[in-house]
Amino acid sequence: MSKIIQYSTIGALMSGHFAGDFSLQNSHSPTLFGLGCSCGISGELTICNGEFWEATAGESLHQLADRHLPFLQVTDFVAENSFEATNIQDKNLDQRLAERLAIKNIFLAVNVKSRFDELVIRRPQRDESQTRTVKEMSDAQQVDTHKEIAGQLIGFWTPELFGRISVPGFHFHFLSDDHKISGHVLSFTAANAVVDYQVKQTIEISNPTSEAYSSLTIDVAKVDELIGQVEK
Numbered sequence: 090m091s092k093i094i095q096y097s098t099i100g101a102l103m104s105g106h107f108a109g110d111f112s113l114q115n116s117h118s119p120t121l122f123g124l125g126c127s128c129g130i131s132g133e134l135t136i137c138n139g140e141f142w143e144a145t146a147g148e149s150l151h152q153l154a155d156r157h158l159p160f161l162q163v164t165d166f167v168a169e170n171s172f173e174a175t176n177i178q179d180k181n182l183d184q185r186l187a188e189r190l191a192i193k194n195i196f197l198a199v200n201v202k203s204r205f206d207e208l209v210i211r212r213p214q215r216d217e218s219q220t221r222t223v224k225e226m227s228d229a230q231q232v233d234t235h236k237e238i239a240g241q242l243i244g245f246w247t248p249e250l251f252g253r254i255s256v257p258g259f260h261f262h263f264l265s266d267d268h269k270i271s272g273h274v275l276s277f278t279a280a281n282a283v284v285d286y287q288v289k290q291t292i293e294i295s296n297p298t299s300e301a302y303s304s305l306t307i308d309v310a311k312v313d314e315l316i317g318q319v320e321k
Contacts, residue, residue: 091289091290091291092164092289092290092291092292092293093123093162093163093164093196093198093245093289093291093292093293094161094162094163094164094293094295095161095162095163095254095255095292095293095294095295096111096125096158096160096161096162096294096295096297097110097111097159097160097161097294097295097296097297097302098160098253098254098255098294098296099160099252099253099254099255099256099312099316099320100253100254100307100309100312101160101296101297101302101305101307102126102130102159102160102223103223103311103312103315103316103319104305104306104307104308104311104312105222105223105305106159106297106301106302106305107126107128107129107130107159107219108128108159108219108297108299108301108302109127109128109155109157109158109159110157110159110297110298110299110302111157111158111159111161111295111297112156112157112158113141113156113157113158113161118139118165119138119139120138120139120165120166120167121136121138121139121163121164121165121166122136122137122138122163122164122165122166122198122200122243123136123161123162123163123164123198123243123244123245124136124161124162124163124243124244124245124260124261124262125158125160125161125162125163126158126159126160126213127143127145127153127155127158127159128155128157128158128159128219129159129215129216129217129218129219129221130159130213130216130223130226131145131213131214131215131216131217131219132144132145132153132212132213132215133145133211133212133213133262133271133272133273134153134158134161134262135243135262135263135264135271136163136243137241137243137264140152141153142264142268142271144210144212144262144270144271144272144273145212145213145214145215146212146213146214146215146230146231147214147215147231148215149269150268150269150270150271159297162245162255162260164198164287164289166198166200166285166287167287168200168285168286168287169286169287169288170189170285170286170287171283171284171285171286172185172189172283172284173281173282173283173284174279174281174282174283174284175280175281175282176279176280177201177203177278177279177282177284178276178277178278178279179259179274179275179276179277179278182199182201182259182284183246183258183259185284186199186246186284186286190288192246192248193248193249194248194250195246195248195288195289195290196245196246196247196248196251196288196289196290196292197245197246197286197287197288197289198244198245198286198287198289199242199244199245199246199259199261199284199285199286200241200242200243200284200285200286201241201242201261201277201279201282201283201284201285202240202241202242202282202283202285203239203240203241203279203281203282203283204237204238204239204279204281205235205237205238205239205240205277205278205279205282206236206237206278206279206280207234207235207236207276207277207278208234208235208238208240208263208274208276208277208278209232209233209234209235209274209275209276209277210232210233210235210263210270210271210272210273210274210275211230211231211232211233211272211273211275212230212231212233212271212272212273213226213229213230213231214226214229214230214231223315223319224315224318224319226319227318227319232275233272235270238265238270239265239266239267240263240264240265240266240270241263241264241266242261242262242263242274242277243261243262243263243264244259244260244261244262244274245259245260245289246258246259247260251292252313252316253309253312253313253316254292254294255292256316256320257316260320261273261274261277262274263277273320
């Protein structure tokens, strides 16, 4: 798969469309890689080697049980390019990649493996009612700081131009090597890391077909504000 496959958009998610309109297939490629969220944004999803891991505050990391999702972004990932990096962090990874190729206008699938000196991740609280807003989810989320933790960042680089389709810049989720810790990455630092990446020329988007989505009001200015508050 030379393309990114995406179900729904970050704009729709930020506008409150959390319903699990998309049903996963029963089988997946062993190289499937990506991220998403579960219904009601009750969990952050990390997809690694075809396995779907759900991270929810107050719960042990587990493989996804409910196969109906509101947002998903995946690709088949086989590293085409790789480099070793020193003193890497969320604030300079784009510069390290830009030393190797022009990233301003392209999509990338990116995998960073390391024993991270510090990693800050967030996990949402489960919401059985599925009635809360994105802001309410964000205000109630659990934020954890981990030191000396081995694992990988799984995610994408999206050009600013496409910032209402996907999170602009880097969007990473984390999965520890022991499959015990995961979540949405807020920041990271590592003395040494291996960075693998693939250029993705195509992004294929499937929008929800429900009436709720068709009638959804998307306030673009508010979407931009929420992305900055919630995803960064």
